[in-house]
Amino acid sequence: MVMAKGLIILGTRMLAEEMFDLISEIKDYEVAAFVENMDRSLVGTEIEGRPVVWIDDAVKYARTHAAICALSTTHRRKYVEQAEGLGLKLATVVHPLARVSSRATLAPGCFVSAMCIVSTKTKLGKSVFMNRAATVGHHTTIGDYCTIQPGATVAGAIQLGEDTYVGMRATVIERLKIGRGAVIAAGAEVAEDVPGRVVVMGVPAKVVKR
Ligand SMILES: CC(C)(COP(=O)(O)OP(=O)(O)OC[C@H]1O[C@@H](n2cnc3c(N)ncnc32)[C@H](O)[C@@H]1OP(=O)(O)O)[C@@H](O)C(=O)NCCC(=O)NCCS
Structure with missing residues (x-):
């Protein structure tokens, strides 16, 4: 049996949901969480049955999961650099x-x-x-x-x-x-x-x- 490749999605907006949908069609990938870095009120909610976690707390996934960023704006660079600064690897x-x-x-x-x-x-x-x-x-x-x-x-x-x-x-x-x-x-x-x-x-x- 092939082990699922764990992913976390940086972002919680509509593009994050679209990426989740697309990733759900990729064999062996499994999304564990959505990560927020702007609006703390979203932490504790769920998207597609996965928890929304604050960026600092996403560090717990660093050893087992890779991150993919669901922002289509110029903010993507800043978000990815923030995640990498916390030790997250990119998928x-x-x-x-x-x-x-x-x-x-x-x-x-x-x-x-x-x-x-x-x-x-x-x-x-x-x-x-x-x-x-x-x-x-x-x-x-x-x-x-x-x-x-x-x-x-x-x-x-x-x-x-x-x-x-x-x-x-x-x-x-x-x-x-x-x-x-x-x-x-x-x-x-x-x-x-x-x-x-x-x-x-x-x-x-x-x-x-x-
Ligand atoms: C180029 C773009 C970023 C400009 O955004 P903006 O600076 O907010 O511009 P505005 O919406 O204020 O529009 C300014 C003027 O340009 C026109 N305009 C806007 N986008 C246009 C386009 N793609 N082609 C031709 N004219 C356009 C507007 O009608 C407006 O004309 P007016 O001054 O005569 O009223 C934006 O219009 C665009 O094309 N974004 C890409 C959208 C996209 O690809 N989305 C993907 C979703 S999955």
């Missing part, structure tokens, strides 16, 4: 309906949802979140803590800087460089390099906020 979770090339590499903390594709020789940095049906082409580098929302298409040979957010159904064409912390609006079509820390929107995508 890498790939839904069985995703297709991830054996030549791709995924750093700890990545979550790849159902129907996603990660192509050959592509690297996902630490705690990258790929939401439903997002795809990333070949020879692309996705920086730490990037979020790629449902149905977004990141082409081949792209460099996506750390903390970048790609909105749902956005498209980034091949060989572009996207600067750290850029936000690509839902539905945008990015056809040229994007500097760091700007919001781009539209077809073709233009900077709308610096």
Whole structure:
């Protein structure tokens, strides 16, 4: 008999429930708890029959469980660093309906949802979140803590800087460089390099906020 791999989910909001649902379809994984770090009033409640525990108390899981973060915002970096500071290790979770090339590499903390594709020789940095049906082409580098929302298409040979957010159904064409912390609006079509820390929107995508 294969022992279940214990997980705890960092987060208690709707995305945490979605991750729980997806993880429940992965053989041998078992979620033990949801972890809160902002609202103490949630501690002692339950989600899906699992306890909500305060981050400091999640340390008791450190030796037996790995953590996965269910935040799709820029707060994910802070939460993951807080958890690691307490000695928690990160899990890498790939839904069985995703297709991830054996030549791709995924750093700890990545979550790849159902129907996603990660192509050959592509690297996902630490705690990258790929939401439903997002795809990333070949020879692309996705920086730490990037979020790629449902149905977004990141082409081949792209460099996506750390903390970048790609909105749902956005498209980034091949060989572009996207600067750290850029936000690509839902539905945008990015056809040229994007500097760091700007919001781009539209077809073709233009900077709308610096
Ligand atoms: C880019 C984004 C972050 C901007 O958010 P924001 O700064 O709060 O912007 P606002 O909602 O105030 O909208 C500002 C303007 O941009 C327009 N706008 C917002 N998002 C847009 C988009 N994706 N494409 C085109 N126009 C957009 C709004 O209609 C508004 O226009 P107006 O000034 O003429 O009224 C956000 O709209 C977005 O695209 N988020 C991604 C959502 C997503 O992928 N969610 C995944 C859920 S699973």
